[in-house]
Amino acid sequence: MDLFQILRDGRPRTRSELAAITGLARSTVAARIEALMDLQLIGPIEDAVSTGGRPSSQFAISGSHRIVAGVDIGASHVRVALATLTGSILGELKKTITVDRGPEELLGWVTSALQQLLDESDYSNSDLLAIGVGLPGPVEYRTGRPINPPIMPGWDKFDVPGWIGKSFDVPVLVDNDVNIMALGERHVAWPGVDQLIFVKVATGIGAGVISGGVLQRGAQGTAGDIGHINVSRGAEVPCQCGNRGCLEALASGPAIARVLETEGVEGIESQTSAEVVGLVKQGNLQAIQAVRQAGRDIGEVLTTCVSLMNPQVIVIGGSIAQAGEHIIAGAREVVYARSMPLATESLHIVQSRTGADAAIVGAALLALDHALSFSNVERMILENAPRVPSTVRG
Known part of the structure; x- marks a missing residue:
């Protein structure tokens, strides 16, 4: 070892x-x-x-000499941060901006913000080892390019590592946002758990799967794409992916908002997760019931995940998780009723403890795992080793 x-x-x-x-x-x-x-x-x-x-x-x-950077790009925000080699966040900047503004504008701000953080810190560019980036869409992990991201016009196959690499001569690792949220949640809240599923419920629905202590991406990087698994209750409900009955079409923030709007609930104007959460916190009974039903729909899909993976912990995160225990209760209701007792006797289904910080912490960890990997450390040692002058024969 x-x-x-x-x-x-x-x-x-x-x-x-x-x-x-x-x-x-x-x-x-x-x-x-x-x-x-x-x-x-x-x-x-x-x-x-x-x-x-x-x-x-x-x-x-x-934890004080070399650093990494994390970048969290969401549907309507961007966060950048510097972190120590132990994963502690040193400083960060945030901007409210929608991802549909395109890669050049968002990544231009990212590189400027990272340089500002470095300039205002006690570190220089040479202290930076790697940069981790999370995107709100499917990512081909091998290349770091988003692939047909539904809410990211102009981003398809865009060379994110190459763009950022023009400003910082370090490795740039890119993954989808729910994967890095799984990394961040485990690091902060469940460091001893090796079997964990992180479910993000927001504008879309996806899952980050950690098995054997390792993030599982699958063959093409789409592991955990549970948002487009069919749910029996929604046979006729269209999804933006082109199919019908997808979990995302029933239980995402906008889907819940559409149900409430159809029922004539006041306070739904933009069909956003924030509106749904606001109504739940106000005690609106229809909103509470809709969120609980969304939890049941999520639980239907998670029942299969429990049988397949036998996780120790299922974490519900994302903006809809801010509605509190209602969505958790719905998921538990179905999972515990339909799964085998042995699979659920020690299973915890909980709200995210890391909350909005899961993604930025996870992005930093993505960079750390690469920068501090065995092969990369070996390379740095060899490059730093004193060169022995060759003997000149006469």
């Missing part, structure tokens, strides 16, 4: 502990520690308790 990957859990360890865990010789461990310290990836901390003689120095991942 690699020494640096062991230290990524944040727990300080001595040279002796690292030698025992890795099976490496003490001299090899010492050389490896020296190389990682030269890169400012780890550093010594307070001395460990010793049984005699000199105290044993402990080493841990450094």
